[in-house]
Amino acid sequence: MANNASPEFELIARHFMRPAQNAVLGVGDDAALVDVTNGMDLAVSTDTMVSGTHFFPDVDPENLGHKALAVNLSDMAAMGAMPYWAMLALTVPSVDHDWLGAFAKGFFDLAAEFNVSLIGGDTTRGPLSLTVTIMGEVPMGAALRRSGAKAGNDVWVSGNLGDAALAVAHRHGRLVLTEEDYRDAVMRLYEPTPRVALGQALRGVATAAIDVSDGLLADLGHICRLSGVGATVDLNAIPLSRIGARHIGSDAGRTAIVAGGDDYELCFTAAANSRESIAELSDMLGMPLTRIGQIRRGKGVSLLGGDGKPVKVDGRGYDHFSAP
Ligand code: ADP
Numbered sequence: 152m153a154n155n156a157s158p159e160f161e162l163i164a165r166h167f168m169r170p171a172q173n174a175v176l177g178v179g180d181d182a183a184l185v186d187v188t189n190g191m192d193l194a195v196s197t198d199t200m201v202s203g204t205h206f207f208p209d210v211d212p213e214n215l216g217h218k219a220l221a222v223n224l225s226d227m228a229a230m231g232a233m234p235y236w237a238m239l240a241l242t243v244p245s246v247d248h249d250w251l252g253a254f255a256k257g258f259f260d261l262a263a264e265f266n267v268s269l270i271g272g273d274t275t276r277g278p279l280s281l282t283v284t285i286m287g288e289v290p291m292g293a294a295l296r297r298s299g300a301k302a303g304n305d306v307w308v309s310g311n312l313g314d315a316a317l318a319v320a321h322r323h324g325r326l327v328l329t330e331e332d333y334r335d336a337v338m339r340l341y342e343p344t345p346r347v348a349l350g351q352a353l354r355g356v357a358t359a360a361i362d363v364s365d366g367l368l369a370d371l372g373h374i375c376r377l378s379g380v381g382a383t384v385d386l387n388a389i390p391l392s393r394i395g396a397r398h399i400g401s402d403a404g405r406t407a408i409v410a411g412g413d414d415y416e417l418c419f420t421a422a423a424n425s426r427e428s429i430a431e432l433s434d435m436l437g438m439p440l441t442r443i444g445q446i447r448r449g450k451g452v453s454l455l456g457g458d459g460k461p462v463k464v465d466g467r468g469y470d471h472f473s474a475p
């Protein structure tokens with residue numbers, strides 16, 4: 152490093168410059184260089200997180216570092232792509248090395264787990280916000296898109312849904328979790344597990360896929376709109392944690408579970424003759440994969456209760472620009 156390195160460059164060098172494992176050139180030059188494998192499509196995605204909108208201002212910086220990368224890895228998972236490279240654009244109100252160190256730890260611990268290299272970014276002063284761009288590879292033509300669902304397909308979801316949104320609902324006073332349940336649920340909110348291996352295993356099996364970030368009904372709605380179909384979801388089939396099971400009976404609990412979001416599970420569609428291979432995949436990955444409904448002709452997502460009647464839900468997923 153030059154003797155007269157600027158404070159900004161020192162900050163970058165101290166917290167964000169690590170050897171890039173799988174890049175030709177990482178942090179430090181005007182641009183990073185990556186070597187894209189022949190026969191692969193480059194998958195690219197960006198997600199921004201703004202204080203007060205995407206996380207509580209008092210969030211633990213290590214959790215935040217994890218989450219900023221996790222939500223982007225989740226987009227790679229939803230495309231069936233293998234993530235390799237990340238860029239981090241960071242806006243912070245002041246230089247707080249303890250905060251930055253903890254943030255970097257959360258980010259790099261998760262990056263190491265998925266063998267992802269931070270190859271560049273930008274650092275500016277202002278209200279706290281983070282933008283991560285992730286890049287990965289997927290065999291040409293094999294990416295999982297939102298647009299491939301067909302009438303008659305099954306609708307599936309990984310893991311279980313609702314804990315993250317239940318933690319948010321508790322924070323906002325819309326329902327009350329026990330202390331222990333809140334502690335567990337909030338970890339799902341702050342440290343989601345991106346389903347990267349699942350996404351890749353679903354190539355050639357899923358007809359469409361999306362990660363559940365805005366809420367099951369909203370995200371499945373995106374698949375439906377882009378595929379020109381409708382969907383029916385069976386409320387009783389939605390996989391829940393013990394916390395979700397305790398709250399699905401209340402209006403606020405049900406709303407959080409089906410419309411709340413922040414789960415980062417994968418929702419995907421597949422032909423009925425894929426049921427056996429999906430069950431095998433579930434065993435292989437040690438992860439529940441649950442059939443929750445059906446794609447049909449028409450449009451929109453309907454949620455049906457045990458009696459087969461439609462269930463009304465207040466929220467329909469998070470939309471940044473909808474009227475309050
Ligand atoms: P420039 O003036 O060309 O925009 P910068 O001074 O912003 O360059 O960045 C210097 C180097 O540090 C670049 O390689 C950039 O990608 C990298 N960088 C800046 N901020 C970050 C960050 N928060 N995380 C990772 N790399 C960063």
Ligand code: MG
Pocket residue numbers: 272273274
């Ligand atoms: Mg810059």
